[in-house]
Amino acid sequence: xxxxxxxxxxxxxxxxxxxxxxxxxxxxxxxxxxxxxxxxxxxxxxxxxxxxxxxxxxxxxxxxxxxxxxxxxxxxxxxxxxxxxxxxxxxxxxxxxxxxxxxxxxxxxxxxxxxxxxxxxxxxxxxxxxxxxxxxxxxxxxxxxxxxxxxxxxxxxxxxxxxxxxxxxxxxxxxxxxxxxxxxxxxxxxxxxxxxxxxxxxxxxxxxxxxxxxxxxxxxxxxxxxxxxxxxxxxxxxxxxxxxxxxxxxxxxxxxxxxxxxxxxxxxxxxxxxxxxxxx
Numbered sequence: 101x102x103x104x105x106x107x108x109x110x111x112x113x114x115x116x117x118x119x120x121x122x123x124x125x126x127x128x129x130x131x132x133x134x135x136x137x138x139x140x141x142x143x144x145x146x147x148x149x150x151x152x153x154x155x156x157x158x159x160x161x162x163x164x165x166x167x168x169x170x171x172x173x174x175x176x177x178x179x180x181x182x183x184x185x186x187x188x189x190x191x192x193x194x195x196x197x198x199x200x201x202x203x204x205x206x207x208x209x210x211x212x213x214x215x216x217x218x219x220x221x222x223x224x225x226x227x228x229x230x231x232x233x234x235x236x237x238x239x240x241x242x243x244x245x246x247x248x249x250x251x252x253x254x255x256x257x258x259x260x261x262x263x264x265x266x267x268x269x270x271x272x273x274x275x276x277x278x279x280x281x282x283x284x285x286x287x288x289x290x291x292x293x294x295x296x297x298x299x300x301x302x303x304x305x306x307x308x309x310x311x312x313x314x315x316x317x318x319x320x321x322x323x324x325x326x327x328x329x330x331x332x333x334x335x336x337x338x339x340x341x342x343x344x345x346x347x348x349x350x351x352x353x354x355x356x357x358x359x360x361x362x363x364x365x366x367x368x369x370x371x372x373x374x375x376x377x378x379x380x
Contacts, residue, residue, distance in 0.1 A: 122150035124175075125157050128313050131168030131320030133161060140176030145184045146231060151209050158212045165379070168320035168327070170216060171312055172239060173223035179248065180232025183263075207263045214238050217328045219319050223312040224248045224299065229287065237268035240331060243312050244290040246304035251287030271337050273297045323361040324379040 122139040135157060137144040144150075161167050174180055183206065191198075210231065213220055222228075222236035224244040233250050236242050244250070252269065254261040261282060270278040277296045281288070290302045303311045319327065329352045339345040356362055361377045368375035 120153040120157060122147050123153040123157060125160075129317045129320070131166060132313060132316045133167050133170045134313065135170060135172045136175050137173070137180050138175045140174075140178070142184070143178035143181035143227065144174040144176070144232070145181045146206075146210065147184055151206065155209050155212060158216065162216055167216075168218050168324050169316040170213070170218060170220045171223050171316045172213070172220065172235070173225050173309060173312070176226070178226040178232075179222070179224045179228040180235055181227060182230030182232045203262060210235055211238050211264060217331065218324070219316075219327060219331060221312060221316055221319075223309055224250065224290075225308060230254060231263045231265075234263040234265045234268055237272055238264070240334075242272075242299040243301045243303060243308075243315070244293055244299040245308040246290055246302055248290040248293075248302075249287050250290070250293050250298060251285065252282055253285035253287060255283065256285035321374070321377070323356065323359070323365060323375075323377045325359055325361060326356045329355065 122137070122144075124134075124136040124138050126134045126136070128134050135154075137146075137150065139145060139147055139150055146154075161170060211234075213235070219241065220239040222239040222242045224236055224242060225248065226245065227249045228236050229249070229251055230253065233252055236250070252261055252265050254265070266278075266282065269281065273281070273296050277298075280286075281296075288296065288298070290299065293299045294302050333339070333345075333348055333352065339348060360380050361375075364377060365375045
């Protein structure tokens with residue numbers, strides 16, 4: 101892993117860290133948080149306990165100014181096999197209103213990662229299926245381990261896609277590939293996912309997570325104000341048009357030019373050393 105200058109001083113998350121079930125929260129390096137879905141016996145299916153823990157963890161991270169990048173991965177051989185839908189089959193007479201009232205909070209809970217202001221990375225270590233892939237799509241960047249499988253086979257199970265799959269997938273791979281994957285329900289391997297733009301990199305070997313964490317550390321070492329503004333600029337497909345991009349950048353770039361981090365970045369480049377950004 102590459103060396104990085106000190107960023108914000110390390111420290112505990114504000115307030116007591118919530119008790120997490122089926123989820124681990126670790127800080128492997130300065131500014132980087134690793135969230136591990138930890139229910140390997142169920143291929144990291146989104147249990148009720150994991151869902152509650154996820155919400156608590158995201159709330160804690162959103163309140164922590166020392167966090168600069170977040171990585172999400174799965175324990176064991178899977179990233180996430182999706183929602184635990186066994187309860188749906190057990191309620192064949194449930195009304196649409198009842199099911200909707202249960203599904204909407206579930207969607208919002210897992211998609212809450214989108215409200216984090218810092219860059220997020222899905223380290224897809226194995227199968228990412230259904231809602232599990234939607235979680236990866238909700239992250240800013242996706243990297244896959246060689247051998248990982250990704251897909252949204254909702255239609256093959258007799259159900260419509262959920263958890264914003266019909267929005268997130270076209271935003272990442274474009275409408276043509278999204279139609280292919282959603283209408284066929286087929287699952288693709290990591291190499292095809294790379295060709296489709298579903299992931300940005302495929303990493304072979306046992307060093308997958310270390311490689312992703314090194315990238316997260318690189319991101320955490322960049323100027324945090326610039327990184328947050330860039331994330332906003334690229335959200336939901338980016339700007340509506342060229343002029344909107346120019347207008348945004350004519351405001352956002354001066355905001356960063358007025359920071360101490362800009363002076364530090366220029367000084368570091370001049371002195372041929374790594375910058376020490378402080379977020380101010």
